[in-house]
Amino acid sequence: MDHTLQAVLAAMSSFFLVSLIVFTILVVCECNSKRHRIDSSISRDRTRNRGRTRSRTVPKTEFSSIAVGESATFDPTLNRISMRELIDATRNFSSDLIIGDGSFGLVYKAQLNSGVVAVKKLAADAFQGFREFRAEMETLGKIRHSNIVQILGYCATGRDRVLIYEYIEKGSLDQWLYDTSSSLEEDGDEVEIRSPLSWDTRIKIIRGVAEGLAYMHNLDTPIIHRDIKASNVLLDPNFEAHIADFGLARRIEGPYTHVSTQVAGTMGYMPPEYMHGATMATVMGDVYSFGVLMLEIVTGRRPSFPFAGESGKEVRLMEWVNKMVEQKRYMEMVDVSISKDGLKENTVMEIFQIGLRCAGETCKFRPTMKEVVEELDKISSRNLT
Numbered sequence: 001m002d003h004t005l006q007a008v009l010a011a012m013s014s015f016f017l018v019s020l021i022v023f024t025i026l027v028v029c030e031c032n033s034k035r036h037r038i039d040s041s042i043s044r045d046r047t048r049n050r051g052r053t054r055s056r057t058v059p060k061t062e063f064s065s066i067a068v069g070e071s072a073t074f075d076p077t078l079n080r081i082s083m084r085e086l087i088d089a090t091r092n093f094s095s096d097l098i099i100g101d102g103s104f105g106l107v108y109k110a111q112l113n114s115g116v117v118a119v120k121k122l123a124a125d126a127f128q129g130f131r132e133f134r135a136e137m138e139t140l141g142k143i144r145h146s147n148i149v150q151i152l153g154y155c156a157t158g159r160d161r162v163l164i165y166e167y168i169e170k171g172s173l174d175q176w177l178y179d180t181s182s183s184l185e186e187d188g189d190e191v192e193i194r195s196p197l198s199w200d201t202r203i204k205i206i207r208g209v210a211e212g213l214a215y216m217h218n219l220d221t222p223i224i225h226r227d228i229k230a231s232n233v234l235l236d237p238n239f240e241a242h243i244a245d246f247g248l249a250r251r252i253e254g255p256y257t258h259v260s261t262q263v264a265g266t267m268g269y270m271p272p273e274y275m276h277g278a279t280m281a282t283v284m285g286d287v288y289s290f291g292v293l294m295l296e297i298v299t300g301r302r303p304s305f306p307f308a309g310e311s312g313k314e315v316r317l318m319e320w321v322n323k324m325v326e327q328k329r330y331m332e333m334v335d336v337s338i339s340k341d342g343l344k345e346n347t348v349m350e351i352f353q354i355g356l357r358c359a360g361e362t363c364k365f366r367p368t369m370k371e372v373v374e375e376l377d378k379i380s381s382r383n384l385t
């Protein structure tokens with residue numbers, strides 16, 4: 001037989017054999033699929049029938065607090081709170097009880113048996129909710145400091161992730177800087193009218209944030225917050241600052257850096273190196289954000305909002321401050337709502353200089369937060385003498 005014909009016949013035989021094998025596999029898979037659908041249908045029918053003859057109960061697994069793999073990285077002493085208790089305490093997460101908007105979730109005021117707390121219900125999106133939950137647990141869940149908000153407990157059920165914090169009565173620094181309207185209770189009764197913060201109170205807040213960051217940055221495994229801004233600083237009745245919202249925070253290994261695949265933070269507070277494509281998040285990024293916040297606190301101007309400069313041209317906070325400092329016009333930059341009685345120009349100058357050093361363009365020239373605390377203490381001690 002011709003060799004070419006033999007080759008053709010052999011190829012055809014192989015083709016038919018392979019086709020037969022593939023067809024057989026497809027038939028078997030289809031049968032298994034049908035059997036699975038039938039079994040699932042029977043299971044659903046049985047479930048529905050049980051529901052008709054019994055009172056509805058909540059499965060124990062519905063309120064299981066957290067998966068084993070998810071729980072390995074945080075403080076095991078944190079309270080585990082059921083979703084049912086949180087639903088009751090927040091009136092099913094009523095919009096009337098919303099007191100804040102954290103990254104990836106809303107914050108509610110709630111009354112638990114232990115007292116008044118703040119409850120943050122993270123976004124239902126599985127990835128975002130889980131990522132923030134893990135970030136807060138791995139950072140905030142392991143630290144205790146008077147200038148850092150304390151996490152009290154958590155709940156995880158299905159796709160829901162909820163974090164419970166201490167309730168900080170006076171709300172955010174952002175509200176005190178820009179919203180002087182009345183603060184209201186749930187029943188509508190006025191509690192207080194937010195009066196402008198004095199110079200001394202603002203310096204106290206600045207020092208509190210500096211203390212909290214210095215503590216975080218000097219842990220054995222440092223923590224970077226990555227989103228320091230006025231709305232993430234809460235004030236207690238004594239106007240002590242408490243750093244909040246650790247959804248973007250990271251514990252960092254190695255030489256004080258964390259490799260990130262995306263820019264994290266808020267426009268106006270983000271360091272220039274992040275904006276220029278740097279993938280290494282560092283403690284010095286927090287220092288920059290703190291410097292911007294410091295200048296915002298003493299000027300009463302938002303870093304991300306442009307405003308009219310002297311020439312009528314729009315400028316932003318950092319550009320404006322740098323120009324004013326070149327002209328040594330420190331007192332003119334102080335928030336107009338602050339009384340200048342007894343305020344020393346030399347002190348004002350020193351505060352602006354610290355803020356500008358922290359918010360310097362080059363990260364290696366920025367001071368550490370520990371150095372900032374020491375400088376603020378020196379200024380305070382001089383003013384007391």
